Amino acid sequence: xxxxxxxxxxxxKSLDEKQISAQELCGECxxxxxxxxxxxxxxxTLTKExxxxxxxxxxxxxxxxxxxxxxxxxxxxxxxxCTDGIKTTCAxxxxxxFVPPYDATVIEKLKGQDYVLIGKTNMDEFAMGGATQTxxxxxxxxxxxxxxxxxxxxxxxxxxxxxGFVPASLGSDTGGSIRQxxxxxxxAGLKPTYGRVSRYGLVAFGSSLDQIxxxxxxxxxxxxxxxxxxxGDERDATSAKLPKExxxxxxxxxxxxxxxxxPKEFYGEATDAEVKxxxxxxxxxxxxxxxVLVSCEMPSLKYGIPAYYxxxxxxxxxxxxxxxxxxxxxxxxxxxxxxxxxxxxxRGFGEEVKRRILLGNYALSSGYFDAYxxxxxxxxxxxxxxxxxxxxxxDVILTPTAPTVAFKIxxxxxxxxxxxxxxxxxxxxxxxxxPAISVPCGRNGDNMPIGMSIVGRRFDESTLIQMxxxxxxxxx
Amino acid sequence: MAKxxxxxxxxxxxxxxxxxxxxxxxxxxxxxSNIITFMDxxxxxxxxxxxxxxxNQISYARLREDKAGESFPTEKLLQNAHTGxxxxxxxxxxxxx
Numbered sequence: 097x098x099x100x101x102x103x104x105x106x107x108x109k110s111l112d113e114k115q116i117s118a119q120e121l122c123g124e125c126x127x128x129x130x131x132x133x134x135x136x137x138x139x140x141t142l143t144k145e146x147x148x149x150x151x152x153x154x155x156x157x158x159x160x161x162x163x164x165x166x167x168x169x170x171x172x173x174x175x176x177x178c179t180d181g182i183k184t185t186c187a188x189x190x191x192x193x194f195v196p197p198y199d200a201t202v203i204e205k206l207k208g209q210d211y212v213l214i215g216k217t218n219m220d221e222f223a224m225g226g227a228t229q230t231x232x233x234x235x236x237x238x239x240x241x242x243x244x245x246x247x248x249x250x251x252x253x254x255x256x257x258x259x260g261f262v263p264a265s266l267g268s269d270t271g272g273s274i275r276q277x278x279x280x281x282x283x284a285g286l287k288p289t290y291g292r293v294s295r296y297g298l299v300a301f302g303s304s305l306d307q308i309x310x311x312x313x314x315x316x317x318x319x320x321x322x323x324x325x326x327x328g329d330e331r332d333a334t335s336a337k338l339p340k341e342x343x344x345x346x347x348x349x350x351x352x353x354x355x356x357x358x359p360k361e362f363y364g365e366a367t368d369a370e371v372k373x374x375x376x377x378x379x380x381x382x383x384x385x386x387x388v389l390v391s392c393e394m395p396s397l398k399y400g401i402p403a404y405y406x407x408x409x410x411x412x413x414x415x416x417x418x419x420x421x422x423x424x425x426x427x428x429x430x431x432x433x434x435x436x437x438x439x440x441x442x443r444g445f446g447e448e449v450k451r452r453i454l455l456g457n458y459a460l461s462s463g464y465f466d467a468y469x470x471x472x473x474x475x476x477x478x479x480x481x482x483x484x485x486x487x488x489x490x491d492v493i494l495t496p497t498a499p500t501v502a503f504k505i506x507x508x509x510x511x512x513x514x515x516x517x518x519x520x521x522x523x524x525x526x527x528x529x530x531p532a533i534s535v536p537c538g539r540n541g542d543n544m545p546i547g548m549s550i551v552g553r554r555f556d557e558s559t560l561i562q563m564x565x566x567x568x569x570x571x572x
Numbered sequence: 573m574a575k576x577x578x579x580x581x582x583x584x585x586x587x588x589x590x591x592x593x594x595x596x597x598x599x600x601x602x603x604x605s606n607i608i609t610f611m612d613x614x615x616x617x618x619x620x621x622x623x624x625x626x627x628n629q630i631s632y633a634r635l636r637e638d639k640a641g642e643s644f645p646t647e648k649l650l651q652n653a654h655t656g657x658x659x660x661x662x663x664x665x666x667x668x669x
Contacts, residue, residue: 457584471615474620
């Protein structure tokens, strides 16, 4: 079975019609992993024994005719999402042996349907990075070309789907960490509206930016997974309490007359010519389906990266202050309390994490708070207002997901600022708290996938999935 | 031009509860200076943060009821801790003499 060529709905049908059992499906995943994982490095932890038990339990449920959408479906989960009893490392030495005492809310929801956890996927350390190269454990590789990065920080989750190890996975997106690896690996990835999915049990990076979301082979599958994980949660005060919704409900409805904005700043010099060409071609294809293309501007885009990094790193500096070796995590040496904490953090964190903590505390420190953090918050308000103005003219916004295709491993190791600027097209969406889906829209001259992002109004994931699905069906 | 010097790095390292060797300090000063120079792009634009716009008030109607529930089992909470054999305490070096 080629997991790359199937969908969650097709698997559901096969399971319910007894064409394949949950145990066999689980076995297919591990066979694919055994043959391909060494060259890709998508996983930090494989959960074979737990998966076998989960598959057996799921099969019992299927046999009794009481399956839910995800019963018996194998998934991979990014390793910053807490899984009770199963190591959750955030790809950091700090949490190398950390076993959470509880499940994240999204995991509780998946377990409620008796899904099958195949493994915890590799990521950039504490979700800080855009290539899945800063993990303490291993570098991940792009399944399309293993000399290139899979993107990040949910690179393991994207690679696992692109390699056919699993039909879908969960990642997290703070500044593009679902969409960019989806784009680099040639799969679909959805960042929900901020507040759509509970963050309880997601190890926090930037609390006003983080969202958990799905990666899968199709936009419809992203919608189907979102149906399960979305919802308000008493344990996450930032989650929205909204009526239950079927995010695949608009699939198949015509996009005739829908307006698609193309902000010119996203198509500037910093974006590769081949990327722009592929996205513009996709825009024309959507126009041929009846959509209307609308030009517009977002003049504050150029401030998006500094605004994002100042806010995200300030929040990260606060969130990562809990890692002191006292209650959990790596404990360093030291004759005194202070020395022990210093040693724990010096030894536990990698370079990129340390840089971002330093930047965050710099932005928050006395004498700099107004000039940096408060100014970044003002820019956030400006960027939100510019998006609101665009949504007066259009239903969705179409942009390239990333300015380039997946780059060679090692090519940005020594340039932190270059790594930051690679996020320029994704971070504004997080700053504004909007939903966005990345779907493949072509390949470049080196056969590397190119992704386009469809951005929507807050809580309008259904429209994004409708449009992305329309494109996928037309294009395929 | 370097935006930060050793004293500035030492200050934010202290805030961050991190420390660096001499070699690391030199590298970090260089990298942080480049990063902060890049962040300074925001100085070009003259805008003010509007507190009222972000609706910073807590909506008390949305707070959950103050009802006692079951606690997490102690052994689960301590499963990742250094308890030094004493089952219900975190053990750590003295904070002060």
